[in-house]
Amino acid sequence: MSTPVRSPDAGPLLGDFGGGPFGIYVHVPFCATRCGYCDFNTYTAGELGTAASPASWLEALRGELAAAATAFDALPSATPEVATVFVGGGTPSLLGGDGLAEVLAAVRQNFTLAPGAEVTTESNPESTGPAFFERLRAAGFTRISLGMQSAAAHVLAVLDRTHTPGRAVAAALEARAAGFDHVNLDLIYGTPGETDADLDASLEAVLAAEVDHVSAYSLIVEDGTALARRVRRGELPAPDEDVLATRYERIDTRLRGAGLEWYEVSNWAGGDAARCRHNLGYWDGGDWLGAGPGAHSHLGGVRWWNVKHPARYADRVAAGGLPAAGWEALSASERHTERVMLAVRLRTGLPLADLDAHGRAAVPGVVTGGLAEVRGERLVLTDRGRLLADGVVRDLLA
Known part of the structure; x- marks a missing residue:
């Protein structure tokens, strides 16, 4: 980053x-x-x-x-x-x-x-x-x-x-x-x-x-x-x-x-x-600008969010600059967590290379449990796994 x-x-x-x-x-x-x-x-x-x-x-x-x-x-x-x-x-x-x-x-x-x-x-x-x-x-x-x-x-x-x-x-x-x-x-x-x-x-x-x-x-x-x-x-x-x-x-x-x-x-x-x-x-963890009251933005692992009320939002813009209410630079651990949470939900699956040591060790149990399959270099949810996607994420991150 x-x-x-x-x-x-x-x-x-x-x-x-x-x-x-x-x-x-x-x-x-x-x-x-x-x-x-x-x-x-x-x-x-x-x-x-x-x-x-x-x-x-x-x-x-x-x-x-x-x-x-x-x-x-x-x-x-x-x-x-x-x-x-x-x-x-x-x-x-x-x-x-x-x-x-x-x-x-x-x-x-x-x-x-x-x-x-x-x-x-x-x-x-x-x-x-x-x-x-x-x-x-x-x-x-x-x-x-x-x-x-x-x-x-x-x-x-x-x-x-x-x-x-x-x-x-x-x-x-x-x-x-x-x-x-x-x-x-x-x-x-x-x-x-x-x-x-x-x-x-x-x-x-x-x-x-x-x-x-x-x-x-x-x-x-x-x-x-x-x-x-x-x-x-x-x-x-x-x-x-x-x-x-x-x-x-x-x-x-x-x-x-x-x-x-x-x-x-x-x-x-x-x-x-x-x-x-x-x-x-x-x-996929891309970059975006969120414009408008309460909108969130993300650039290169840095996230900020706007003030929520439309009147205060307009006042902040009129005062000059971006109307942010707060911001944070995501740590490597936070970025890893978000990557796993989001990529697991996709049909294309999660690259095994994106997992840490704990996540890689958890893969056999997830596969044996019928919740995911390893396809090439990716972990992809099964139909049953889609019903329990949050549980799969917990297993890979716990």
């Missing part, structure tokens, strides 16, 4: 670029309503009042991107072209097509996008439509990720999702009609009250949408959320681990049968081109 240097504004320490693909993540902190299971850094209009708005956020974002470009100019290595851009949140589609086009224009004003760059935005199905997708395609977006969660109305109600069950499929078809070859649908499984039939209906809807990527996540009850409070009061049961495992197997079987293969434990794609290159950058 190169010696970290302090950003010109005496802000966070910055590592140098590592030589791999470089991505930019933009965090949009706005939501129309707060979902009961969500613990992301998001705010409704009622929570913000007059303290912040999409207009003030966009002005601050432009300032942060300019400050980051200036800070990167002081690093030993030249700033690489941007291989991927991912606009997430929150609900980026609340900005509308024109607003998201301005976001991408701000990125382009300060950084150079690589030829064929992947440019993704998340969207809530209810705040999209044909004109929205056409505007994004014209602006240069190449990939759409839609929050579907479920096709069952009662499951959406438990999650406090506001879109109607069929809207996600309709939105995916509209995106395809607008010229997007790469469209993702997100699913959440294991919600209290969800049945096997509900999940099957969701999977049928996903396949009817003809998307080339699916992300499926088990419901996690995060502390401090409305869902956690309902579970604590006994209004809803906590997700059952055995049920989650059987649901995951059900998802995997159906998606693989339709030609969508897993490439990360929670992600399936219809071929290499359909894989989310931005997320692969995270999982």
Whole structure:
């Protein structure tokens, strides 16, 4: 790891670029309503009042991107072209097509996008439509990720999702009609009250949408959320681990049968081109700039994170420099831990050379237990091992 240097504004320490693909993540902190299971850094209009708005956020974002470009100019290595851009949140589609086009224009004003760059935005199905997708395609977006969660109305109600069950499929078809070859649908499984039939209906809807990527996540009850409070009061049961495992197997079987293969434990794609290159950058230990309130960045083993509240974020940007709330230079041990945790989850597996002595000694037990296989010089999870990936990581690191 190169010696970290302090950003010109005496802000966070910055590592140098590592030589791999470089991505930019933009965090949009706005939501129309707060979902009961969500613990992301998001705010409704009622929570913000007059303290912040999409207009003030966009002005601050432009300032942060300019400050980051200036800070990167002081690093030993030249700033690489941007291989991927991912606009997430929150609900980026609340900005509308024109607003998201301005976001991408701000990125382009300060950084150079690589030829064929992947440019993704998340969207809530209810705040999209044909004109929205056409505007994004014209602006240069190449990939759409839609929050579907479920096709069952009662499951959406438990999650406090506001879109109607069929809207996600309709939105995916509209995106395809607008010229997007790469469209993702997100699913959440294991919600209290969800049945096997509900999940099957969701999977049928996903396949009817003809998307080339699916992300499926088990419901996690995060502390401090409305869902956690309902579970604590006994209004809803906590997700059952055995049920989650059987649901995951059900998802995997159906998606693989339709030609969508897993490439990360929670992600399936219809071929290499359909894989989310931005997320692969995270999982492969790449470098990225995270812009927006609460966003995290990583360069060469140095990580920093922005102040969370949109109003304080804007104030920090206006004062000059990067709006970091904190930063850290990862130790060799911390970098090793992260590498194992992330690479094990990938279909390509973990290079055995990346393991320390303890990890190498643990490999025979993991293989004998049927959780992984050694393929060439890599350790790759079996189907059973994907269900117990966290346990495999503990074995390799303990």
